[in-house]
Amino acid sequence: xxxxxxxLRSRLDEIDSQLLALLSERFRVTHEVGMQKRNLNMxxxxxxxxxxxxxRIEKRAxxxxxxxxxxxxxxxxIIDEVIKNHESLRQEHKV
Amino acid sequence: xxxxxxxLRSRLDEIDSQLLALLSERFRVTHEVGMQKRNLNMxxxxxxxxxxxxxRIEKRAxxxxxxxxxxxxxxxxIIDEVIKNHESLRQEHKV
Numbered sequence: 719x720x721x722x723x724x725x726l727r728s729r730l731d732e733i734d735s736q737l738l739a740l741l742s743e744r745f746r747v748t749h750e751v752g753m754q755k756r757n758l759n760m761x762x763x764x765x766x767x768x769x770x771x772x773x774r775i776e777k778r779a780x781x782x783x784x785x786x787x788x789x790x791x792x793x794x795x796i797i798d799e800v801i802k803n804h805e806s807l808r809q810e811h812k813v
Numbered sequence: 814x815x816x817x818x819x820x821l822r823s824r825l826d827e828i829d830s831q832l833l834a835l836l837s838e839r840f841r842v843t844h845e846v847g848m849q850k851r852n853l854n855m856x857x858x859x860x861x862x863x864x865x866x867x868x869r870i871e872k873r874a875x876x877x878x879x880x881x882x883x884x885x886x887x888x889x890x891i892i893d894e895v896i897k898n899h900e901s902l903r904q905e906h907k908v
Binding site: 734740748754755778783785793 | 814815817818821822824825826828829830831832833834835836837838839840842843845846849850853855862866869870873874877878879880883884886887888890891894
């Protein structure tokens with residue numbers, strides 16, 4: 719392995735740390751969303767909002783030269799986890 | 814929908830834009846990695862490096878209160894795409 723490869727790999731590790739920090743913030747914000755939805759008695763999943771989010775992500779992915787299908791699969795994982803968390807919050811409320 | 818929910822959703826859209834920008838930079842860097850690997854005749858996949866990456870991600874996920882299994886699934890998608898791209902670069906080199 720040469721110095722260039724080593725330096726590129728360090729950069730990737732930095733980017734991964736930044737991605738994880740942003741994802742952590744994202745789940746903190748969606749926890750707040752879940753609390754609001756629970757208080758307003760709104761359902762855990764909002765198909766119309768999801769459609770807007772995915773349209774936006776696809777558009778930005780195209781602009782940035784990212785594979786839109788890969789981005790869809792990544793955000794599907796995130797959003798499915800968020801829905802699961804929102805459902806748990808609603809269940810806690812019912813107890 | 815109330816103002817708080819609207820404001821939380823705007824914050825999520827901002828975070829998603831930041832995530833997409835970072836992912837775009839990540840794929841630019843891995844393209845450089847692929848070029849280096851091609852020039853050094855290194856294989857597209859590096860199991861030892863992957864193991865280090867996943868250990869690091871799992872550790873950071875725990876520190877940040879993120880679901881480590883979800884992070885594994887997200888990075889598995891990213892890294893599988895990177896390996897595919899590296900293999901394409903090697904194939905181009907052979908032509």
